[in-house]
Amino acid sequence: MLEVALRHRFEGFELDANFTAAPEGVTALFGPSGCGKSTILKAIAGLLQPREGRVVLDGEVLLDTARGIALPPERRRCGIVFQEARLFPHLSVESNLRYGLRRAPRGATGPGFDEVLALLGIEELLPRRPARLSGGERQRVALGRALLMRPRLLLMDEPLAALDGPRRAEILPFLARLREAARLPILYVTHALDEVDALADHLVLIEAGRVRASGSVEALTARTDLPLAARRDAGVLIACCIADHDFARGLTRFDFAGGSLLAPLHAEPVGTRLRLRLRARDVSVALTPPEGISMQNVLPVTLTSIAPTASPHEVFLHLDMAGTALLARITRDAQSRLGLTPGMALWAMVKSVTFDHARAGF
Amino acid sequence: MHLSPEEWQAVRLSLDVAARSVLVSLLPAIGIAWLLTRRRFPGRFLLDALVHLPLVVPPVVVGWGLLMLFGVRGPIGAPLLEWFGIRLVFTTGGAALATAVMSFPLIVRAVRLGLEQVDPGLEAAAGTLGAGPIDRFLTVTLPLMSPGILAGAVTAFAAGLGEFGAVITFASNIPGETQTLPLAIYAATQTPGGEATAARLALVSFGLAMSGLLLAEWIARRMHLLLGRF
Incomplete structure (x- = not known):
């Protein structure tokens, strides 16, 4: 200490x-x-x-x-x-x-x-x-x-x-x-x-x-009141573990505290612990589970709060996936069109996942 | 070219006096160079000026000053003679002292240049690695500044071979005791028929000075290679 x-x-x-x-x-x-x-x-x-x-x-x-x-x-x-x-x-x-x-x-x-x-x-x-x-x-x-x-x-x-x-x-x-x-x-x-x-x-x-x-x-990257949130790559870091490789589909499943994510096949073996950055601008939300879309990851979440961004036309959504925090950055227009208010159950769609390759075994 | 025994004596004495002067002044020069480069203290400029004084004051005046201080009745000379039986005036030791004072600024300057090449960041790094101040100085600072120390020593040695004014004033011109090369040349020019001796000794003087400069250059190159600068 x-x-x-x-x-x-x-x-x-x-x-x-x-x-x-x-x-x-x-x-x-x-x-x-x-x-x-x-x-x-x-x-x-x-x-x-x-x-x-x-x-x-x-x-x-x-x-x-x-x-x-x-x-x-x-x-x-x-x-x-x-x-x-x-x-x-x-x-x-x-x-x-x-x-x-x-x-x-x-x-x-x-x-x-x-x-x-x-x-x-x-x-x-x-x-x-x-x-x-x-x-x-x-x-x-x-x-x-x-x-x-x-x-x-x-x-x-x-x-x-x-x-x-x-x-x-x-x-x-x-x-x-x-x-x-x-x-x-x-x-x-x-x-x-x-x-x-x-x-x-x-x-x-x-x-x-x-x-x-x-x-x-993890806690600080989920906050929107810090200078970190103003960056283009703002978004939460999630600690997870490689659960499975599906070689036929070319996908790897990552488990974390609040669920799991699919991403293109990863080189590290099953059981490897690493951290994913889910950028807020790569996360969007829907009121009902969407169908017929290319995105692999559609996760049930609860909207906990809405926070302003540096831009007057966009907002941050604080989302909760069974205990794991997630951030989404959407337009103010989308917020009013969907009538988003805290407490609502939503579906979060994660467009892409960035890995920090160096985090094997943490 | 043949030198007479007396001429050889002057050459040997010059080498002896120059070597002793370097030996005497090297450690104080390193200490003062370190103080002037790395420490900020009141009187720093005064010390700096004092060290450089022999460069601008006439050598005869330096010799006179030494005579006043180290003479048998001087404030330093009297106790030296009384307690230790050391007499500096009119001795080889005195010639070495006068030469040391005259070449001191040369050594300090060269050592300072060497020390300024040493990145204090390396000393800081050594500190964090567990080395105390003396350990740091001996294992990092000293080896890295050694090109400056060697260059200073060689230059001062070469210059010391030719010191005239301060030596003749303080130590006089005694063959075999204080008559170094330049004093012997001077004596020869004052003696009828001494032209050949003066010419031979002047040639020796020139050769020694050139060798000293070349040696300094060669050492500097070797040291830089050893220290991995290139």
Whole structure:
């Protein structure tokens, strides 16, 4: 468990952030560039002294300005993966990896050297110098180095931001695997929603130095009062499990708490747990079960409430599928034509389903 | 080209004095370069100016200043002689001290350039990986700034071979004790029939200086390769 409370003057505005992060899994600090996310990370790691603040990790006080406590970075044992890797250029990859391992306290446990090499696929790189690595390889080594120092907390400061599209796609699965192997809290700073979808369990939304909202990813993506809802890809994330492959029809069935969804055949085996994003603009509703349509997924739902969108001509519908929240974005005209009011039983049609491929086994 | 035993002595003494001056000034130079680059403190500009003073003040004045401080009745020279029996005026050690003071700004400048090449982000990364301040300095900062340190040492050595004004003022011109190459050349030009000696020593001086510059360049290239900059 990580508790953070910070106040600091920061690039013209006041940073005033309070939040807690779960003892396991990924907590994403999400917000636009320059909102103070990285400053929060630096203050937790001890690389920046905030004007006021308190950081407590698993009951140990790392920082408490009121009591004059501020552990230096080397005694906090927070592993950081920086955006630009920051490998030591004069050391080989192996010496970089062992740098933190050598300085870890005697009793500290964590994944072994060979285990980390295999996890990140960096066995071949050991004798090389960082200058001879590609951007993606460098970032994988940086991940390994942070993991091998036996940290109590892993901090990631936009680790993919310096990489181009294909490189990001190369690293994302490694991050997902690391997340499973690490068994420690991970604080992940990003402004990319696809990284949140792929990795995060909890979300802390930061806006101009303040925490706008925090909670599980599923809960926050179903809210329409947050900046998340204004995005084109706004929509709920649903945790589900591959229930069945129908090879004859070319379909895979995904079960979740409130029912099941069909989607084109998926590569992962039956039993794989992953997360689906159902974008609000891909969900429409009908008063009666429609017939003769191409859509595979027609689900019985209850309309819980209607919320405004950024556009005056469209509304969000909060729908409930036996306990699982769903969002639909429809026109105001459709709302009045169908006479939609909260409490009504409806049929939700899901046009398409986007997967985050990296979420195998969460 | 044959050098007489006396001329050889001047060459050897010059090498000895230059080497000692570099050895003496290297550690303080690293410390002061680090202070000037990485720390903000009151009096930083004063320290910076003080370090660079020998570049602009006439060398004779530096020698005179040393004479005042380290003379047998000076505020530093008197206790040195009384407590440790060390006399610097008119000795090889004194010539090395005068040379060290004169070449100090050269070393500090080169070391600073080297240190400015070191990304403080790497030191921060080392800190989060569990390395304390001294550990960080020894395992990250020092190796990464070593091209600057070596370049500074070689340049100061080459320059130290030719230090004249401060040495002759503070340590005088004593053959075998403080008569380095430039002093020997000067003495030769003042002696009737010394033209050949002066020419030979001037040639040696030139050769040593050139070798020093080439060596500095070669070391810089090697170091950059070793540090993986290319």
